[in-house]
Amino acid sequence: MEKLNYDVVVVGGGLAGLMTAHEVASAGFRVAVLSKVFPTRSHSACAEGGIAAYMDGNSDPSDSPEFMVYDTVKGGDYLVDQDAAEILSYKSGEIVRLLESWGALFNRQPDGRVALRYFGGQTYPRTRFVGDKTGMALLHTIYERVSGLNVDFFSEWFTLDLLVTDRRVTGVVAMEMKSMSPATFGAKAVVLATGGNGMLYQHTTNSYINTGDGYAMALRAGAALKDPEFVQFHPTALYPSDILISEAARGEGGILKNNKGERFMTKYAPMKLDLAPRDVVSRAILTEVAEGRGFPGGYVQLDLTHLGEKYIKERLALAVEAGRNFAGVDPVKEPLPVRPAQHYYMGGVDVDVSGANPDLPGLFAAGEAACVSVHGANRLGSNSLLETLVFGRETGQAVVKFLENSKEVRDAPNPEKVVDDAYSFVKRESGVHFGEVMKELRKTMWEDVGVFRDEERLKRAVSKVTELRKTAVNMYVTDRSKTYNTEFFNALELRNMLDQAVVIATTALNRTESRGAHYRLDFPKRDDKQWLKHTLAYLRGNTVEITYKPVKITKWMPEERVY
Amino acid sequence: MKELDKEVKVKVKRFSEEKGTWWQEYTVKVDKYTQMTEVLKRIKEEQDPTLSYRASCHMAVCGSCGMRINGAPRLACRTIALEEVDRTGSDTIVVEPMDGYPVLKDLVVDLTDFYNRMYKVKPRLHPSEDVLKGKSEHRLKPEDQSRLWKFAQCIWCGLCVSSCPAVRIDVEFLGPAAHAKGYRFLSDPRDTSFEERAKVLIDSAWRCTYCYMCYEVCPRDIEPVEAIKLTRTYTTKFGPTGDASSFGERHSKAVEESIAETGMLQGGKVYVKTYGLVNSLISMIELMKDGKATKLIMERQKKVRGIDELRKLLGEKQ
Ligand SMILES: Cc1cc2nc3c(=O)[nH]c(=O)nc-3n(C[C@H](O)[C@H](O)[C@H](O)COP(=O)(O)OP(=O)(O)OC[C@H]3O[C@@H](n4cnc5c(N)ncnc54)[C@H](O)[C@@H]3O)c2cc1C
Ligand code: SF4
Ligand code: SF4
Ligand code: FES
Numbered sequence: 001m002e003k004l005n006y007d008v009v010v011v012g013g014g015l016a017g018l019m020t021a022h023e024v025a026s027a028g029f030r031v032a033v034l035s036k037v038f039p040t041r042s043h044s045a046c047a048e049g050g051i052a053a054y055m056d057g058n059s060d061p062s063d064s065p066e067f068m069v070y071d072t073v074k075g076g077d078y079l080v081d082q083d084a085a086e087i088l089s090y091k092s093g094e095i096v097r098l099l100e101s102w103g104a105l106f107n108r109q110p111d112g113r114v115a116l117r118y119f120g121g122q123t124y125p126r127t128r129f130v131g132d133k134t135g136m137a138l139l140h141t142i143y144e145r146v147s148g149l150n151v152d153f154f155s156e157w158f159t160l161d162l163l164v165t166d167r168r169v170t171g172v173v174a175m176e177m178k179s180m181s182p183a184t185f186g187a188k189a190v191v192l193a194t195g196g197n198g199m200l201y202q203h204t205t206n207s208y209i210n211t212g213d214g215y216a217m218a219l220r221a222g223a224a225l226k227d228p229e230f231v232q233f234h235p236t237a238l239y240p241s242d243i244l245i246s247e248a249a250r251g252e253g254g255i256l257k258n259n260k261g262e263r264f265m266t267k268y269a270p271m272k273l274d275l276a277p278r279d280v281v282s283r284a285i286l287t288e289v290a291e292g293r294g295f296p297g298g299y300v301q302l303d304l305t306h307l308g309e310k311y312i313k314e315r316l317a318l319a320v321e322a323g324r325n326f327a328g329v330d331p332v333k334e335p336l337p338v339r340p341a342q343h344y345y346m347g348g349v350d351v352d353v354s355g356a357n358p359d360l361p362g363l364f365a366a367g368e369a370a371c372v373s374v375h376g377a378n379r380l381g382s383n384s385l386l387e388t389l390v391f392g393r394e395t396g397q398a399v400v401k402f403l404e405n406s407k408e409v410r411d412a413p414n415p416e417k418v419v420d421d422a423y424s425f426v427k428r429e430s431g432v433h434f435g436e437v438m439k440e441l442r443k444t445m446w447e448d449v450g451v452f453r454d455e456e457r458l459k460r461a462v463s464k465v466t467e468l469r470k471t472a473v474n475m476y477v478t479d480r481s482k483t484y485n486t487e488f489f490n491a492l493e494l495r496n497m498l499d500q501a502v503v504i505a506t507t508a509l510n511r512t513e514s515r516g517a518h519y520r521l522d523f524p525k526r527d528d529k530q531w532l533k534h535t536l537a538y539l540r541g542n543t544v545e546i547t548y549k550p551v552k553i554t555k556w557m558p559e560e561r562v563y
Numbered sequence: 564m565k566e567l568d569k570e571v572k573v574k575v576k577r578f579s580e581e582k583g584t585w586w587q588e589y590t591v592k593v594d595k596y597t598q599m600t601e602v603l604k605r606i607k608e609e610q611d612p613t614l615s616y617r618a619s620c621h622m623a624v625c626g627s628c629g630m631r632i633n634g635a636p637r638l639a640c641r642t643i644a645l646e647e648v649d650r651t652g653s654d655t656i657v658v659e660p661m662d663g664y665p666v667l668k669d670l671v672v673d674l675t676d677f678y679n680r681m682y683k684v685k686p687r688l689h690p691s692e693d694v695l696k697g698k699s700e701h702r703l704k705p706e707d708q709s710r711l712w713k714f715a716q717c718i719w720c721g722l723c724v725s726s727c728p729a730v731r732i733d734v735e736f737l738g739p740a741a742h743a744k745g746y747r748f749l750s751d752p753r754d755t756s757f758e759e760r761a762k763v764l765i766d767s768a769w770r771c772t773y774c775y776m777c778y779e780v781c782p783r784d785i786e787p788v789e790a791i792k793l794t795r796t797y798t799t800k801f802g803p804t805g806d807a808s809s810f811g812e813r814h815s816k817a818v819e820e821s822i823a824e825t826g827m828l829q830g831g832k833v834y835v836k837t838y839g840l841v842n843s844l845i846s847m848i849e850l851m852k853d854g855k856a857t858k859l860i861m862e863r864q865k866k867v868r869g870i871d872e873l874r875k876l877l878g879e880k881q
Contacts, residue, residue: 038674041626045624046622100700101694101701102687111702113702137712144686145688147682178667240597242621243621325623326623328595329596435608435612481579481613484668485668
């Protein structure tokens, strides 16, 4: 097997990975960026609404970074580490400035400064945006910048696993998708910036590639996931493509209706109606569908038609575009088909504010792959792009310090084992193929570890996922092609998804309270006395080991979360 | 509302290094919402896991899923299966890999050539040192932002290059996407390497045939050919930077003169002025064969009315 050596390997070419690589390369270290897709195809490109930032001299005069910390802490239902939220907030302005200086085409105010707008959960408007394609704009800007530096890109290289030697991380094994040839990448530090895991759920707004490979790699290497039970769902994703229809559609007067044409939110939230919080609306929609008042396929309608063509086109351009291009529906003339879908993963590889994992020296994580605990139990809109860049940079700088004090590492003794494990699927002559298991897994997670949770469902999920993990041992790959064999990589992704699923289901069963996005029908209240603490979960063979860690509170004591 | 499921046949052009090329047909149930990416996903997960294709965002922002659908270069995620059936009147949807790139496997093509074209235009802002060091800050007019954003929205899908005839025959031509990208930085008031960019872009800009294919196929409405036209206007300032642009500039000068003289485009005259008499005669002989040149030489234009006003507007070239 070929062996390459770097100071640092960054796995992931989204916003977080590229920002980290920028810092490491700028400090003169040798860095490789591995990505299973060409970097600009990363999920970061999907972000629509914007990036939150308090900018000195270009914010609401009454606003301050302190308010931004507070909004973030409250939005996260107090499971936020407040020191992390402070870094996020205080460094937000300089991050937006940095991206602007690299060419990002933020929308402007008449005087040429970066424009801003309101987003859910903000006391004052703070969101900076590039039309409704903020993620795409920022991802291209940072890729353009970093591709001009001394960084080696390995695009369409699939990372299989971390290498651990003498209880520290010493590199990764990856495979070029085109030639199917594996290689070891020796490194003193590895940064996981592998993004989220929406594909675990039957319905998700995430990209097809979001299979959470990094979470699984970290687990298999012996690192913990922090707060894995926290998964965010969005009430209005377009049926059946699950493309996000922004909250703005309801904000502007859109009405949700069931198959009888009834405005069903009158039953679930008589006061706030269609504008009730995301989790309430998601639960209402799913109840309608479950009780037979949805449309075939399992959706309800978001009706905008009464708003009139002019208004819709002016104020809800993106909903119009999405409806027309992706569902063949013109929202001016007929209602949009919508249903809830998984949207964001708050849990992640356990790291501190420098992106370092406490279990394994040399292991770092950033972006949606990491849990720095800035989002707590529920992420605020437009805080996630910000997190990828702020903590991508913090992590990059911490890696540089780590390298300055780091000794040479010993080569991993047996990297071939990683490849053999992967190839074991190909060697088999019979068994299940990935599609069968994948479907069941995504259905189980959606029905039993989704918007509604209770003991019965979660227990059922744990045993189902455990069973699927056993079935997957007999998975096999029918395609024997030695170029770009996507079936092979889908099988590996499925293996990764199963490893996380068992952790998510088990920790969700364990947390007997409702907080943020984690809603237990059998424990509908938040319970700070018992549960104001982070979950840490390890995967040892088939056992999920759970421990806890206190939440860092600097100033904001928990209070009830009402809006 | 018609929710009915309908069966469509999907005929895919397959390829693997081991087996070569073959066609394979699948039958898939779709409804009026089903995107082609979803069709492919169902085939892969439920019928034939060996089918390879690229797809990521399923919302036309990542640029992964370029392919030919019923002959047209398209993003699969931006194509609704039943709309194709309506358009062609056939229940069979034909899916092939993008043209113009080597096929790696099934619908997956090698985009190395596309990426190299993009890197040639140095696709990144070169801001001033002061801005980079944080000593000063950019301001950008809202109208500049929206003008630039139009060209900056390229998702590197490769569809325009795959359908551009000039790219195939002219190795010196950068291609539509690279030109859109190049122009986006050339005309960004925050950039400092204006001349360097002009040198890379101007000559290539004259190699485009104005066939408008890129305009037709671009899923993000970038209109690369518009960027090319705008880049050509920089020729006067920087002068021609190679063969194509010197011909090109003479060409547009001739066009301008012809309009100034008669208020009309006199094809024959423009041609002679651009390429010189001898060259023109040689190509005329070629053109005579299909009767085109006869028309070029024969037409003698009358002045249109109001030509004197027009001359004033053009600045009255003596
Ligand atoms: C529809 C939608 C809209 C959103 N809108 C907003 C918004 O307006 N504001 C906001 O703040 N947030 C938004 N978010 C969230 C935000 O987009 C993401 O959280 C963020 O972009 C994640 O970035 P990342 O760099 O961590 O990961 P990603 O961009 O997902 O990148 C992950 C990278 O890891 C690589 N990778 C993964 N596995 C492997 C492997 N095994 N081997 C090699 N490489 C691998 C991938 O190739 C990719 O390059 C939105 C999310 C969705 C779904
Ligand atoms: S207009 Fe020019 S760039 Fe566009 S496809 Fe035609 S030749 Fe190519
Ligand atoms: S210009 Fe349009 S068609 Fe060409 S690569 Fe960019 S997005 Fe694709
Ligand atoms: S899947 Fe991203 S553009 Fe089609």
